[in-house]
Amino acid sequence: MSIDLSQFDPPANKTAKPTGLEQFDSPQDMGWGQEKDAWIDYTISGAEKRGLRPDIALSLFKQESQFNKNAKSPTGVRGISQTTLATGRKHKPDYNEEDRSNPFTSIDVGLDELSELYKAHGDYPKAVFAYNGGSDPAFESNVGRHLGWARGEIDRRK
8 A cells, every 4th residue: 555645745845635624714613612722722832842843743633533632542542642641651750541631731742752753753654653553554644634624724823
């Protein structure tokens, strides 16, 4: 299976592919409500503070949980960033089960993990693949399909 890694090119170098979400102007239009809009803002700000591309971070969390703070997977990952307790504790030693449902703590842990993986692997496709434990070859492609939406959210906030 061939994955189009060009979708991870920065926006200046590539026209975003349609995501199917272009009809929505904001998370509120999608029925998400203001709290998810705040989590998107927090993700953008946190990504920028860590030197990460905000569009990649937004796309990753959208793919992981649709920004659902109570998202749960049969594999044991939880929260917006879909991390394990072990990953959380790697970045915040007192991280606990309740933190996984706290959207801001979950986002911080997810961004810390993405930042660590980006530094270790040197590019976003490998970092995104590693974030998902390397278990799904199509995962990075699925994250890529949300980039148009993510870039729209960033532009809307300028």
